[in-house]
Amino acid sequence: MKKITSIKTRITIWYTTLMFVLIVVVLSLVGGLSYQLSIDSVEKDVILQVTQVRESLSKRQPGVFEIIESKEEFKNVSIYEMDGKYLVGQYNYDVVNIPFEEGVPRKENIDGKEYIVYDARTPGPPGRHGGFWIRGVESVSSTILLGRSAIIIMLILIPLILLLTALGGYYITKRAFRPVNNIIKTANEISAQNDIKQRIELNPEAKQDEMYDLSVTLNHMLDKIENLIKQEKQFTSDASHELRTPISVILAQGEYLLDIAENEKEKELAQNIVDKANQVSKLVSRLLLLARIDQSRQKINKEKVDLSVLFDIAADSMKALAEQKSIVLLTNAEENTIVDADESLLLSAITNLVSNGIKYGKEGGHVMLSAVKSANGIEIVVSDNGIGISAENIDKIWKRFYRVDDVRNDEYGSSGLGLSMVKSIVELHSGEISVKSELGKGTEFRIILNS
Ligand code: ADP
Numbered sequence: 375m376k377k378i379t380s381i382k383t384r385i386t387i388w389y390t391t392l393m394f395v396l397i398v399v400v401l402s403l404v405g406g407l408s409y410q411l412s413i414d415s416v417e418k419d420v421i422l423q424v425t426q427v428r429e430s431l432s433k434r435q436p437g438v439f440e441i442i443e444s445k446e447e448f449k450n451v452s453i454y455e456m457d458g459k460y461l462v463g464q465y466n467y468d469v470v471n472i473p474f475e476e477g478v479p480r481k482e483n484i485d486g487k488e489y490i491v492y493d494a495r496t497p498g499p500p501g502r503h504g505g506f507w508i509r510g511v512e513s514v515s516s517t518i519l520l521g522r523s524a525i526i527i528m529l530i531l532i533p534l535i536l537l538l539t540a541l542g543g544y545y546i547t548k549r550a551f552r553p554v555n556n557i558i559k560t561a562n563e564i565s566a567q568n569d570i571k572q573r574i575e576l577n578p579e580a581k582q583d584e585m586y587d588l589s590v591t592l593n594h595m596l597d598k599i600e601n602l603i604k605q606e607k608q609f610t611s612d613a614s615h616e617l618r619t620p621i622s623v624i625l626a627q628g629e630y631l632l633d634i635a636e637n638e639k640e641k642e643l644a645q646n647i648v649d650k651a652n653q654v655s656k657l658v659s660r661l662l663l664l665a666r667i668d669q670s671r672q673k674i675n676k677e678k679v680d681l682s683v684l685f686d687i688a689a690d691s692m693k694a695l696a697e698q699k700s701i702v703l704l705t706n707a708e709e710n711t712i713v714d715a716d717e718s719l720l721l722s723a724i725t726n727l728v729s730n731g732i733k734y735g736k737e738g739g740h741v742m743l744s745a746v747k748s749a750n751g752i753e754i755v756v757s758d759n760g761i762g763i764s765a766e767n768i769d770k771i772w773k774r775f776y777r778v779d780d781v782r783n784d785e786y787g788s789s790g791l792g793l794s795m796v797k798s799i800v801e802l803h804s805g806e807i808s809v810k811s812e813l814g815k816g817t818e819f820r821i822i823l824n825s
Contacts, residue, residue, distance in 0.1 A: 382547045390540045397535065401528050413490070413514055417479045420450060420492045420510035427451050427508050431496045454507040456495075464511060474507050481514070488514045553585040557592060570600045604669075611665035614658045621658060625651040653789075660791040664774070667798045674716045674802055681745040681754065682707040684717065688724045688743065692732060700738045703728070707745035713752045713823050715803055723799040724756065726792045727819050731758035733788070734817070750822050751805075757818040763811040771809070772797050 427448060430441070439462045442448045452463025460470055468484045472491060479492040490512050497505040553574075560574045573596060574589045628647035635641040666672040685705040696703050713720070724743070731741035741758045763771060767778050775790040800807045800821050811817040 382544060382551055385547050386540055386544045389543055390536055393539050394532070394536055397532055401524075401532075405524055405528075413481075416490045416512050416514050417492070420490050420512045421479060423448055423451050424492050424494045424508050424510040427453070428494045428496045431506060431508070450512045451508060451510050454509060456505060456507060458507070461506070463509075469509065469511050474509070490514055550583070550585060553580075553589050557589060564596075570596065570603060572596075607665050607668045610661055611669065614662040614665060617654075617658050618662075621651055621655045625655060657789045657791065660789065660795050664791070664795055664798055667802055672802060674719065676714050676716055676803075678712050679715050679717045679720060680709070681711040681713055681752070682709050684721055684724065685743045685745070687721060688728055691725055692728045692741075695729065696732050696741070699732060699735060701732050701735050702740040704740055704742045705744070706742065711745045711747065711752060715823060719799045719802070723796040723821070724754065726796050727756035730792060731756060731760060731817070734758070735760035748822075751824045752822070754821040754823070755818060756821075757816060759816040762813040762815050762817055763809070764813045768809060768811055 427442060431453075439453070442451055442453065442463050448463070450464060452469070453461045454470070454474075455461060458470065458474070469489075469491070472482055472484075474493045474495075476493055476495050479490055482489050482491045490510075492510045494508045495505055496508060556574050560572055563572050564570060573593045576586070576589055576593070580586060625648065628644055628651050631644035632641065632648055635644050663672065682705070685707050689703045689705050692703060728741055728743065735741060735758045739759045741756070744755045744757075746753050746755075763778060770776050771778070771793050773790075774794045777788050777790040796819075797807055800823070803823055805821055805823040807819065807821050809817065809819050
């Protein structure tokens, strides 16, 4: 399965990592630089002290040894004989054991601590053999200690800063992305409820940023789409309306031609005109009804409808068609199974299902109409033992103009609008319709209506 990481999380991870790298790089540079500067300043200090003592000694000033012993500023300087014997100053065995090296400041490790050591030589006062070694020794441990505490502070501060950055950043991105959730919610609602009227909620108090602009733009786009759909529905409605009169004329004149036909050929041609005109007339009425329902213009005159009566009417109107295929029409509704519905619309929906049962039924088969009261309301079931619908096609049968088998359905004068009309009528009654079918065995349509 593909792992989904939200943009919020990705942005937070990205800048937190970047922040971490930046902090570490900057602190390491600053830390390293300040350490080097401290070492440099210790070195300078030691060299200065040693140089001052050497100058005093070379000028043979009296009392130099005393100055070294007493003055605070020379506390890091010691004087040795040329053979290394300690004379005065800082006394330290370990320091004495470090070999002398003139004029080279260097780092030495004594008892685990770092020192800067600097040696200078002076000839010493006249009359004295050899001269003196002057050694300056100063600890850098205080500098290191400073560095260490900086590292400890860094180790505590970095996670804290990172945590605050991550939390703060996540909160800001979450707020910034809130409109996206609204957009997703609206898009899902539009596709789930097939309701293009929905719009993305806009908070007038929210910051009018890019996300706000995006929501406004999408809402404008939805306005345009809604208008286009409205225009298209209006066009279907207008076109169907305009077609009604010419079709009626063609039908009437076709029927007249059929009456006056003088031979078989003329009769056949006239019959063909009548059949096709009837087919187009049915198609146009369905289109008109669908357009009206789509535009919420279809009036619905609800009344108490007795289903046993309605079933009889439907069966009667389909009797002739059923007989052509020796199909038996069975009805099974208790008397007084009453439903609150528009009688003519419900009749047209049920007749349509029965007509399908016959069209797609087998010779000598049956179509059964039944009604039962259930906890959900009244259930109307129209079932047949006909050719059935494959699982692959079953979800598509509600689509407008969809026909499972174009060539064969042409024989029946099918339009592919019947079931979409039935569904629209049921939904207009706030009911539900479902289908179960098995290829080669039969089909069952179930309508649930409020009683
Ligand atoms: P049509 O005018 O083609 O009958 P419908 O919308 O009524 O249009 O039906 C759509 C398609 O569903 C039909 O073309 C047919 O293939 C299939 N269908 C509908 N009812 C049945 C049924 N009772 N048995 C088998 N197939 C059916």
